[in-house]
Amino acid sequence: MSSLLAVGAWAQPPALADQYGNSASLKDYAGQPVLAIVASGRKLRQIKGWEEGLRKDYPQLVSVRVADVKDVPRPTYDQVAKKLRKRAPEGVSIIIDLENRWANEYELDTNEPCLLLFDADGNVMAQFRGRANKTRLAEVSAALARVVPDAVASTDMTP
Numbered sequence: 508m509s510s511l512l513a514v515g516a517w518a519q520p521p522a523l524a525d526q527y528g529n530s531a532s533l534k535d536y537a538g539q540p541v542l543a544i545v546a547s548g549r550k551l552r553q554i555k556g557w558e559e560g561l562r563k564d565y566p567q568l569v570s571v572r573v574a575d576v577k578d579v580p581r582p583t584y585d586q587v588a589k590k591l592r593k594r595a596p597e598g599v600s601i602i603i604d605l606e607n608r609w610a611n612e613y614e615l616d617t618n619e620p621c622l623l624l625f626d627a628d629g630n631v632m633a634q635f636r637g638r639a640n641k642t643r644l645a646e647v648s649a650a651l652a653r654v655v656p657d658a659v660a661s662t663d664m665t666p
Contacts, residue, residue, distance in 0.1 A: 540625060545615055548590075
């Protein structure tokens with residue numbers, strides 16, 4: 508089964524707060540390609556392989572991280588923000604999605620990380636799902652090379 512999901516122009520979720528209380532939205536990056544990584548709040552550690560695997564070859568890449576909170580009973584924003592401030596590297600912003608807007612809008616199963624690649628106009632150019640591995644990193648790198656200006660990807664895509 509391919510890790511590539513549907514693509515197309517969809518509405519963008521509204522601005523949501525990160526763990527520091529800052530509002531964040533795709534509109535903040537208008538005119539730039541963006542890679543959004545959306546994962547269940549409990550699976551956020553799995554995005555590290557993606558970040559490390561792609562950042563070395565695409566240091567200029569704008570990335571947005573989204574914690575899709577599915578817990579029942581649903582925690583408050585403050586509870587989630589406190590955990591993220593403890594667990595995420597300092598200065599790494601993670602948008603908190605308590606209402607699953609990203610997952611619903613883009614029909615994502617966030618039990619594994621989902622990557623959405625937006626072009627400079629905000630259109631979804633590619634979607635991928637799963638943990639980072641050599642094959643998936645190569646697929647995402649190929650998609651990034653088509654969207655990120657002056658991108659030069661190496662052939663070593665070790666997670």
